[in-house]
Amino acid sequence: MTTLTAVTSYAPALDGRAMDALSGPLADALICLALALAALMATAVVLTRGTVRQAIVLSGYGLVLGLLFLILQAPDVAMSQIGVGTVLLPLIVVLALHATRRHRDTGHRDTGHRGAEKETRR
Amino acid sequence: MKARTRVTLFGSGAAGTAALFTAGALGLPAFGGALHPYADRAVRQAAAQGTPNAVASVTFDQRAFDTLGEELILLSAAVAAVVLLRAVRQEEQDAGGSHRHGPAEVPDALRTIGYLLLPVTLAAGVYIVAHGHQSPGGGFQGGVVLGTAIHLLYLAGDYPALRRLRPIPLFETAEAVAAAAFVVLALAAAGWAATGRVPALNGAVGTEVGCALVLLLGKFFEQALLVRETGPAARPGARAAGDPREPP
Numbered sequence: 001m002t003t004l005t006a007v008t009s010y011a012p013a014l015d016g017r018a019m020d021a022l023s024g025p026l027a028d029a030l031i032c033l034a035l036a037l038a039a040l041m042a043t044a045v046v047l048t049r050g051t052v053r054q055a056i057v058l059s060g061y062g063l064v065l066g067l068l069f070l071i072l073q074a075p076d077v078a079m080s081q082i083g084v085g086t087v088l089l090p091l092i093v094v095l096a097l098h099a100t101r102r103h104r105d106t107g108h109r110d111t112g113h114r115g116a117e118k119e120t121r122r
Numbered sequence: 123m124k125a126r127t128r129v130t131l132f133g134s135g136a137a138g139t140a141a142l143f144t145a146g147a148l149g150l151p152a153f154g155g156a157l158h159p160y161a162d163r164a165v166r167q168a169a170a171q172g173t174p175n176a177v178a179s180v181t182f183d184q185r186a187f188d189t190l191g192e193e194l195i196l197l198s199a200a201v202a203a204v205v206l207l208r209a210v211r212q213e214e215q216d217a218g219g220s221h222r223h224g225p226a227e228v229p230d231a232l233r234t235i236g237y238l239l240l241p242v243t244l245a246a247g248v249y250i251v252a253h254g255h256q257s258p259g260g261g262f263q264g265g266v267v268l269g270t271a272i273h274l275l276y277l278a279g280d281y282p283a284l285r286r287l288r289p290i291p292l293f294e295t296a297e298a299v300a301a302a303a304f305v306v307l308a309l310a311a312a313g314w315a316a317t318g319r320v321p322a323l324n325g326a327v328g329t330e331v332g333c334a335l336v337l338l339l340g341k342f343f344e345q346a347l348l349v350r351e352t353g354p355a356a357r358p359g360a361r362a363a364g365d366p367r368e369p370p
Contacts, residue, residue, distance in 0.1 A: 023154065075258035076177050083266030088335060095342040
């Protein structure tokens with residue numbers, strides 16, 4: 001639906017007359033807000049200590065980037081960004097961290113129920 | 123390579139990139155301006171072919187080969203995960219059914235919400251794929267939603283159910299078939315308007331992306347939760363590290 005309106009709003013541009021959906025003080029304020037939020041979250045990701053926590057903050061950064069794309073009227077990109085940047089990437093990072101930790105000290109700094117299970121099996 | 127050489131190499135590369143990037147950024151049209159030469163051409167082309175979604179026209183027609191390359195990148199990522207992250211010698215895999223893996227103590231609220239959101243999110247993913255030729259969304263976006271949606275079961279603390287829901291061999295086959303279907307569809311009508319084929323292309327891409335993400339995440343889940351080192355090389359180190367803390 002948005003794409004249809006995008007096409008119709010582009011139609012005057014085809015005649016040579018320019019028309020911009022992203023102008024006006026409100027749009028400027030929104031874009032500035034989203035950009036500032038993205039910069040803030042990016043800094044937060046860099047400054048966060050601890051890789052697991054960093055992955056969670058990274059998820060928030062992905063969400064803010066999705067918001068920025070949405071405000072810039074790219075809903076397709078926003079959808080991909082929210083799916084990949086908010087869920088997929090942090091999840092893979094967390095899983096990889098968990099796997100490396102488990103392989104490094106085999107099962108001893110593991111989650112509680114696993115350790116208990118190992119004890120009973122012995 | 124010495125540290126000094128490395129820093130010099132990185133410094134020269136970074137300086138060159140910075141110079142080129144600055145020059146390129148200065149040459150860009152102003153942000154939010156009225157001049158959109160690419161958009162004008164792309165939208166005119168999409169409108170001339172009668173494609174309702176200009177973005178779909180770009181991804182599946184004007185930039186079809188780019189999309190093809192992206193799908194194949196995702197396919198190779200999934201294949202690499204399947205090949206590299208398998209259980210090797212000195213490792214064994216626990217039977218998934220014997221554990222209740224998941225975030226250790228899942229609150230009831232999270233469990234309920236996970237179960238309730240699963241069908242809703244799956245339906246939304248199918249909608250995004252199926253309606254992608256007319257509205258924002260499409261194969262990739264819907265595929266990402268579908269591929270991540272079933273992992274709500276893990277959030278709900280039910281890893282065995284997640285394993286039952288996604289038999290890896292079936293997803294491997296579906297991934298390969300969908301990728302092949304997309305390549306055939308994209309190549310069979312190269313140079314023709316994509317208008318009528320967009321739903322089929324979206325379907326193929328959605329299946330391929332969804333299966334690829336499920337495979338990727340599935341392999342990472344196996345590594346994180348199920349694969350254990352058992353070989354002789356792993357044992358002594360583990361014992362030595364573990365003995366002081368363990369009761370005799």
